Amino acid sequence: MAVDDFERTQHVGHYGVVFTLIHFTVQPDDAASLRTINLPEIARGHFELIRLIEETYRRMLAQGRPCRMVLAVSQAVSRNSADLLNDQRATIGTLVGSIGGKLASPLGSIAEKIAGATSASAAKNRLPTFHSRDVIVSIDAQVSGGIGPQRSSASLILKANGGR
Numbered sequence: 815m816a817v818d819d820f821e822r823t824q825h826v827g828h829y830g831v832v833f834t835l836i837h838f839t840v841q842p843d844d845a846a847s848l849r850t851i852n853l854p855e856i857a858r859g860h861f862e863l864i865r866l867i868e869e870t871y872r873r874m875l876a877q878g879r880p881c882r883m884v885l886a887v888s889q890a891v892s893r894n895s896a897d898l899l900n901d902q903r904a905t906i907g908t909l910v911g912s913i914g915g916k917l918a919s920p921l922g923s924i925a926e927k928i929a930g931a932t933s934a935s936a937a938k939n940r941l942p943t944f945h946s947r948d949v950i951v952s953i954d955a956q957v958s959g960g961i962g963p964q965r966s967s968a969s970l971i972l973k974a975n976g977g978r
Contacts, residue, residue: 821838822837823835823837825913827888829894829899831899833888833913834889836855836885838882839881840876840880840881840883842876842879842880845876848864848868848871856887856951858972862972869968874957874966875957881956882955883953883955884917884953886913888951890946890947891949891950892946899944917954932967944971945973948972948973949971950971951969953967955967
């Protein structure tokens with residue numbers, strides 16, 4: 815999998831947090847090379863990111879079908895943005911939900927609402943306190959065919975201080 819083949823777009827979320835959305839498809843023959851992905855957007859936490867991508871792919875049970883993935887990677891969170899996020903924890907869920915919904919929008923409004931609500935709920939229950947220079951990462955995966963469309967999403971925070 816060549817990084818040059820990845821399609822990139824940007825999305826500005828709440829509180830000025832800027833995300834790079836990295837769109838790519840994992841073909842069945844590419845699954846073994848997921849560990850070799852090197853993304854310039856990730857300066858630290860590369861191992862955690864690759865583990866997240868691999869776990870999400872395994873969870874999809876693609877069984878020989880292409881798996882479309884969208885990885886959202888924020889720029890380092892500024893001190894001001896971190897303070898705003900910490901003051902408004904409920905809004906963090908909305909941010910993640912809006913990205914999850916945006917990623918699911920090609921599937922229709924019902925899928926967009928479900929993905930947004932699911933992402934928002936998961937974020938509200940698990941997000942830690944933010945610090946400046948933290949990086950927010952989210953992944954959304956989709957496989958079509960077989961028993962029907964399948965979706966999965968996950969997220970993590972790459973802490974600036976290396977902690978959890």
